[in-house]
Amino acid sequence: MKESVMSFVSQMPDIRVCVQSSELAVRAALKELLAGLGPLDLDVEEIGTVELVMAEALNNIVEHAYPEGDPAGPINIACKHATDGLHLTVIDEGRGMPNGRTPLGQAANLDVDFCDIPEGGFGWFLIKDLAKDVTYQRIAPQNRLTLRLAVAMA
Amino acid sequence: MDLRSRSEDNLQVVSVHDARIDAAVAIEFKDAMRASTDGGSETVILDLSEVQFIDSSGLGAIVAAMKNMGQARTLALAGLTPTVDKVFRLTRMDSVFPVFPTLDGALTELRA
Numbered sequence A: 001m002k003e004s005v006m007s008f009v010s011q012m013p014d015i016r017v018c019v020q021s022s023e024l025a026v027r028a029a030l031k032e033l034l035a036g037l038g039p040l041d042l043d044v045e046e047i048g049t050v051e052l053v054m055a056e057a058l059n060n061i062v063e064h065a066y067p068e069g070d071p072a073g074p075i076n077i078a079c080k081h082a083t084d085g086l087h088l089t090v091i092d093e094g095r096g097m098p099n100g101r102t103p104l105g106q107a108a109n110l111d112v113d114f115c116d117i118p119e120g121g122f123g124w125f126l127i128k129d130l131a132k133d134v135t136y137q138r139i140a141p142q143n144r145l146t147l148r149l150a151v152a153m154a
Numbered sequence B: 001m002d003l004r005s006r007s008e009d010n011l012q013v014v015s016v017h018d019a020r021i022d023a024a025v026a027i028e029f030k031d032a033m034r035a036s037t038d039g040g041s042e043t044v045i046l047d048l049s050e051v052q053f054i055d056s057s058g059l060g061a062i063v064a065a066m067k068n069m070g071q072a073r074t075l076a077l078a079g080l081t082p083t084v085d086k087v088f089r090l091t092r093m094d095s096v097f098p099v100f101p102t103l104d105g106a107l108t109e110l111r112a
Helices: A002-010 A023-036 A044-065 A123-130 B026-037 B056-069 B082-090 B103-111
Strands: A015-020 A074-082 A085-092 A132-139 A142-149 B003-008 B011-016 B043-047 B074-078
Touching: A015 A023, A023 A044, A023 A074, A044 A074, A044 A085, A044 A123, A044 A142, A044 B056, A044 B082, A123 B082, B003 B026, B011 B026, B011 B103, B026 B056, B043 B056, B043 B103, B056 B074, B056 B082, B074 B103
Parallel strands: B011 B043, B043 B074
Antiparallel strands: A015 A074, A074 A085, A085 A142, A132 A142, B003 B011
């Protein structure tokens, strides 16, 4: 039994994706990451979870760590497959999070007037709703975000 | 952003012929929706059956399109693929829009 678990986990080599920050780089990075996950044969629900969480994490970096006017910089993604899912690390060298921590990511209040229905603020909610063990560290000049996605579990 | 608009009885159907509504195209989508729906019919069905992925920026752009149409008009969503449906469900935005599994279903229901 243990042997079969080990072989299942070893089917996927660790993935490393490196891009320069830009809006279109997010698409390219997601495509490369999902291609790397091919050997795991994830179902559509699991692929959706990975793509959504990582899109939000990367969009945040492009928008806030490397805002317009700042020079672009590197975004490095590492992904390892373990028995409890996918362990992802995202490192950039842009601006740090305000107050040194990630936003709380609370659900938007929808019990509001028509003109106040929110058009944003869903990103961190989606990350924290779908990902486990989210950590953020600022170790200048790097921002380091780690999280686990409970997909492809043995 | 490839949006195609057509009229069916008193309804307008706007079909998105792109696989993604994400941060890279959210503003373009919002502008294209404004151009398609300004002065249009009271009820607009947004056909999302070709869209495989939206992120929070895409979701925000769809909300902005609805708000731009104004409270007196209705923006209905049809043909949500699994990941698009997931985003609307998790954020509970599926309670803000009338949502139909298929375009045909939306047309049948909204024509009445």
